[in-house]
Amino acid sequence: MASLKEVKGRIASVNSTRKITSAMKMVASAKLHRAQNSITNMLPYEKKLHAMLTAFLSNEADIQSPYMEVRPVKRVAIVAFSSNSSLCGAYNANVARQLNLMVEGYESSIGKENILVYAVGKKIAHEAKKEGFNVAGEFLQMADKPSYQETFDLVQKLMKMFVDKEIDKVELLYHHFKNTASQILTRETYLPVELPPVEKSNENHWALDYIFEPSEADLLATLVPQVLGLRLYTALLDSNASEHAARTMAMQIATDNANEIIQDLTVLYNKSRQQAITNELLDIIGGSFK
Known part of the structure; x- marks a missing residue:
């Protein structure tokens, strides 16, 4: 699974692209x-x-x-x-x-x-x-x-x-x-x-x-x-x-695809974050019984 930093970077990158395609669609x-x-x-x-x-x-x-x-x-x-x-x-x-x-x-x-x-x-x-x-x-x-x-x-x-x-x-x-x-x-x-x-x-x-x-x-x-x-x-x-x-249709489709990718990456980020927190809790709980 990708690290939180990598997922966060991909979300920021896709979000920047979405802003560009959205602006191009409006123009x-x-x-x-x-x-x-x-x-x-x-x-x-x-x-x-x-x-x-x-x-x-x-x-x-x-x-x-x-x-x-x-x-x-x-x-x-x-x-x-x-x-x-x-x-x-x-x-x-x-x-x-x-x-x-x-x-x-x-x-x-x-x-x-x-x-x-x-x-x-x-x-x-x-x-x-x-x-x-x-x-x-x-x-x-x-x-x-x-x-x-x-x-x-x-x-x-x-x-x-x-x-x-x-x-x-x-x-x-x-x-x-x-x-x-x-x-x-x-x-x-x-x-x-x-x-x-x-x-x-x-x-x-x-x-x-x-x-x-x-x-x-x-x-x-x-x-x-x-x-x-x-x-x-x-x-x-x-x-x-x-x-x-x-061009309007192409940029609209590109913007919609970017929105879907951001949603998928956000879910992945939340899962990765929750998994990391769970692992930390398990380490803490496991350490308390030593």
Whole structure:
């Protein structure tokens, strides 16, 4: 059995760790609250704007956008989102694992050199370099402080590369924030723009009644970059909220585990102390009969 001094030292050590994890949980929770407000406010606007674009492109047969062009994939770009720091459970590991699977899926047909990885976050950038992937860009600051301007700069670059046929497809890999306990790893096609099937009986078929000014082409030239910019920015906000949620849960679990360990160690300490007192009494009683 461990000595009283050793048990007492372990209790103090675990208690110090518990204070750290508890403080980190409160900080992550505060950041999560802000990030959750941001994504909650952004999602309805982004979804509505995207619905307007897809309805417009689906219903106007004469209008064609270069961002809708589906062609054989010879070069692909993957925008992967992670965090800059750890202690958030399996959040970063899941992104890294899925990125490996995506690269393996393309590698056999187009080669690893034709897979461009745009890493948003230090952890995925480090993992991509370690695996020998072609890291075309790193955006570390964006992972901690989501910026629409920085996001739109990346969007413009991807759009230009797609139109110039430098890349044939762009995919996003990020965590979708569902709630504090659930973050869904999401893989989706960003370019070309995919149009869902439109049914004639759909209630949203009122899109056919739009009056365009000055013209459909001018509207499309403005709407597509705006929708694509908001889509990537929303993915960034989603990833940011998911990171703080994952860290909040990880620190809560760590704090709960520390509490359990302290309870077990306290019981052990009390037993050891009682055993020591009993032994001393037995020695005293035994000595009195000599």
